[in-house]
Amino acid sequence: MAVPNIQTxxxxxxxxDISPNPTSDVSFTFVxxxxxxxxxxxxxxxxxxxxSSVFMAQFYGLIKEKEDSIAVKDSSITTFxxxxxxxxxxxxxxxSMDFQLLGELFYLAGKYLLGPLKxxxxxxxxxxxxxxxxVLEGAKAAxxxxxxxxxSGALFEVCSSFLKDxxxxxxxxxxxxxxxxxxxxxxxxxxxxANRTKQKSTAPPGPICSNCKHGPCLHGEQLTEDSFxxxxxxxxxxxxxxxxxxxxxxxxxxxxxxxxxxxHRFRIA
Numbered sequence: 001m002a003v004p005n006i007q008t009x010x011x012x013x014x015x016x017d018i019s020p021n022p023t024s025d026v027s028f029t030f031v032x033x034x035x036x037x038x039x040x041x042x043x044x045x046x047x048x049x050x051x052s053s054v055f056m057a058q059f060y061g062l063i064k065e066k067e068d069s070i071a072v073k074d075s076s077i078t079t080f081x082x083x084x085x086x087x088x089x090x091x092x093x094x095x096s097m098d099f100q101l102l103g104e105l106f107y108l109a110g111k112y113l114l115g116p117l118k119x120x121x122x123x124x125x126x127x128x129x130x131x132x133x134x135v136l137e138g139a140k141a142a143x144x145x146x147x148x149x150x151x152s153g154a155l156f157e158v159c160s161s162f163l164k165d166x167x168x169x170x171x172x173x174x175x176x177x178x179x180x181x182x183x184x185x186x187x188x189x190x191x192x193x194a195n196r197t198k199q200k201s202t203a204p205p206g207p208i209c210s211n212c213k214h215g216p217c218l219h220g221e222q223l224t225e226d227s228f229x230x231x232x233x234x235x236x237x238x239x240x241x242x243x244x245x246x247x248x249x250x251x252x253x254x255x256x257x258x259x260x261x262x263x264h265r266f267r268i269a
Contacts, residue, residue: 028040028084047087082097083112126154132169135173159194
């Protein structure tokens with residue numbers, strides 16, 4: 001007879017929601033900039049370290065954090081609590097969050113090297129169905145978080161595409177939104193971006209190229225990480241008409257079949 005599990009730990013129910021004390025060994029402190037009110041969130045170093053290599057280095061690395069109380073100055077307590085919940089495997093519905101909160105969460109995901117969380121946030125933003133009342137809010141959030149290029153770009157794309165497909169919504173916003181310099185400038189920039197947004201094609205996709213595996217074919221285009229396909233043939237800029245077969249991509253370095261040491265720019269043959 002197998003020995004039953006004696007230790008069954010539910011990270012959320014046991015040590016996150018119900019009784020973070022006395023097992024917690026680190027606290028994150030916050031100061032409200034408008035009221036000066038202080039607050040804290042309790043956590044467990046081991047749990048955080050298992051979720052993020054940054055926390056692993058911070059708590060258990062060669063130059064580890066000596067203090068058990070860490071002041072957080074680049075995040076609100078609301079956003080950081082959601083971030084900690086995710087590290088404790090708590091189910092967090094991204095679809096219920098506004099754009100500002102998603103942007104702040106995307107920043108923390110980048111800071112603590114949580115690539116899958118960043119991808120999930122971009123996916124949520126890119127596929128979100130918005131209405132007229134959310135367009136200006138989204139554009140403002142995109143401008144505020146412009147340093148987060150993937151997040152900001154995805155949000156701008158959603159807002160400008162909506163405006164492109166629903167031009168009458170611009171008139172609605174002019175009629176309903178408060179008249180202010182900020183709103184006017186944001187709406188102007190958004191309309192300019194919408195004007196540059198390509199109309200989504202309704203035509204069926206072309207045949208897939210046997211070489212580059214894209215349709216339409218990318219012949220002559222600069223080879224990028226996104227367009228890389230192992231086994232395709234490429235030309236090397238400055239090396240004339242010779243073609244090479246790609247083998248793999250190591251970071252941003254393309255490895256070739258016959259000449260693995262070439263590290264120039266490539267174009268798809």
